[in-house]
Amino acid sequence: MDAALAGAVQTGWEGLLQQQRAFLDTFWTDADIEIDGDAELQQAVRFALFHTVQAGARGEQRLIPAKGLTGPGYDGHTFWDTEAFVLPLLLLTYSRRQAVADALRWRHSTLELARKRARSLGLRGAAFPWRTIHGEECSGYWPAGGAAFHINAAIADAVERYLLLTEDETFARETGVELLVETARLWRSLGNHDAAGRFRIDGVTGPDEYSAVADNNVYTNLMATRNLRAAADAIERYPELARPLGVDDEEAASWRIAAEAIFIPYDASLGVHPQAEGFTEHQEWDFDSTPPENYPLLRHYPYFDLYRKQVVKQADLVMALFYAGEYFTPEEKARNFAFYERLTVRDSSLSAPIQAAVAAEVGHIELTYDYFAEAALLDLDDLSHNTRDGVHIASLAAACTAAITGFGGLRDLRGKLSFVPRLPQALTRLALNLRARETIRLRIEVEQTQATYTLLMGEQLEIHHHGKPITVTAGQPVQRPIPPAPALEPPAQPRGRAPERRRAHETTRHQRERA
């Protein structure tokens, strides 16, 4: 700190200004998302990008709090959404790998406390806290806090994404593999093989905070599976770390076996996946008798009532569709999405951006536009009436991801990049740059009827466009037509909870208010 101050004094005002300008120039060159056809959303997405980088780019040895440094909301605590939403966006776009590595190194610095917590719960490995500043579990109500073990999978997932992209060997050896191994150990001890051999994870809480302590939450189980496999892969790739981390062949095999045998409940009569075992058998929330002023529901109904009924605060099974999309067929995605749309009230700001992304994937691009607008304008328009407590860093980051995955049509980054780009009627152009590898950058420019792929860095890249393979080489942009959108019945939301139908604005709100 003293060193930083002394350095700043020496650099002087003009020097600092230049450094800051260079820093932000790099960021905007890397990460800008250009939107034509809706000036308000262009402003909003840049606002969101700016706040993401401001909160996330210089975490260094400290946590990235839910509100960044913009306000006192959540008492400065960090949650799972830093790893689940903020870091993936930075990885996708921003060239300064240090930003993400720092955030994960901070998590790693709390490993001893996470190990201690796992032991206190009778578990192995590390159980990272649901909310914390220094690494201690600070949530006061365990069914909605400590039981939400999926934070551990989000941490492992961020590690895995970082390593895939950067191939940062130093980070892997010092930080990454240990995080993967310790979280895999947690899952292996938290779950168990049942009489049928299935690997179950009972009595935990998934992302949806209107359910708690349920068996076999699909998102949790799928993310745990990825975590278990990533740890086994990492030990295979870095066999010299096995001994220092105490991993033997039996243990690594047990992770793969558990992942292979994971139990994912399915409701065959409805043709959908329950977000956790038994969920689809519960009574449906009486949305028709719930007046608008009773939202958010948690302020007006006891958890007792919410937990036992089909009502979803925020994407949960739909999170699984987004983060573990490879598990589901396109038909399952469409049916699941429609089913959960009917039940999801978006009382959490983390919901709309995920719904935006999955809506696009299943063909509802206008709905993506609506949800994206809600997510991007969350703090600019103070939609949750609490921006005074600070901006919602993770929601804003997720809004940017929704633009990339929704309109840009980017599918899961693991393996090859694949795009299914498509714009809603109101937008005329979306352009963004992505990191495909540490040294490969791709620009995608989407218009109503065509998309253009340009390699900004690197020699050659194999990608997919609307299901067809294409090769992009340096200096030779590739243009491809966008097939017309399928005509689909738009899904229904709970009464009164449909997103506002987005109407494009040629000017920003600020410009309109000035005029």
Next chain:
Amino acid sequence: MDAALAGAVQTGWEGLLQQQRAFLDTFWTDADIEIDGDAELQQAVRFALFHTVQAGARGEQRLIPAKGLTGPGYDGHTFWDTEAFVLPLLLLTYSRRQAVADALRWRHSTLELARKRARSLGLRGAAFPWRTIHGEECSGYWPAGGAAFHINAAIADAVERYLLLTEDETFARETGVELLVETARLWRSLGNHDAAGRFRIDGVTGPDEYSAVADNNVYTNLMATRNLRAAADAIERYPELARPLGVDDEEAASWRIAAEAIFIPYDASLGVHPQAEGFTEHQEWDFDSTPPENYPLLRHYPYFDLYRKQVVKQADLVMALFYAGEYFTPEEKARNFAFYERLTVRDSSLSAPIQAAVAAEVGHIELTYDYFAEAALLDLDDLSHNTRDGVHIASLAAACTAAITGFGGLRDLRGKLSFVPRLPQALTRLALNLRARETIRLRIEVEQTQATYTLLMGEQLEIHHHGKPITVTAGQPVQRPIPPAPALEPPAQPRGRAPERRRAHETTRHQRERA
């Protein structure tokens, strides 16, 4: 209060002493349980009877607290166990009907608060509190408190038993029917018919406090069924109360339909009933790695861990076998009992007496003896190390009931009295008196190879003895042989949690210590 004091002063010391002696003489004539062959247990069961009557006989307009007036434990609160354990014993034995009517009138006096609580939970009817002094819900942790709705069925059950026995029309009109109706309304709104038409009760907590907030707890669902039917029956019997209580034909029919359609989960692969949906699929608690000093488990393991595994604090499905025995076949009872013996750690003092009763029913009379001894000696031997906080009124009452139903072999009182008496090897005789109706009293005397039934009051009574009908008439005791006990493999308990094998004592501990 002033009047009572003035009356006492006028009566004087000798008068009060005489009144008290007469009061207790009546009680002992009514309720004494004679045990030959184990002087210590003879003393213990009388200690238990005395404390039950002391706590329960003069509740009048006040609650019967969990500790009676013997100590500060549970802060003077009353729980479900007053209605579930104390009142049934008084009804079975004690001739002063006012004692039970008073206790239920006290509950009724809190009805308005229970209605208010039901409304605050979005439910209809009345939701009586899990723990209370004045009628407000005073539990601080809702998954183990407020979600334990089965207290409402226990209240209704006590009302139903009282009305069956006494045919007290005044009580029915002023108090009983309204309690039945308001609790039935609670169940009808708490549960719901699912797509298959089944009536489900999701997200509630059963008697076992090592599980919480589960779907379709079997004990709860069966007791709710009884509650719903009792309310419909009561309205049929007292049609003139329908209008003042706002019950129309549709509503009463909906109670019967729900009761008829109740969903009782069954695990076909194990051939047992899960205590709640999904219970038998959970991992079994690792009893072999649990050291003796870690009991009671709740002091050493987080609820998170207990809730998600197969470990039972106290009889729950076995409570269903006891209170709703008519639902199960004898084979189901035997299999269920053995299954839950393996999982039940008896960290609650309410468990042993119920296990004692059901053990006898499924043929393990020596185990009944062990559990009965544990229950009866609970406070005399300070087995839970907390008798300084007051005696366990409900557990003591249940111990007496265990003698009546275990050794006396009394089966469910509804309809005809039925007996399957049998003594453990150590006991030579058990004798007790029971109320069959308001004006019919039956004495049963059990020896090793025969039982004798004598009508103490009334002209004639039809009963069953070991499955065969007999008629007992005034002045003509009936003696019947007791068939030899079946030779059965005794069930296993969790490691280190088998009850102490009872060794009969010819003298009481007090006598031995003096000698």
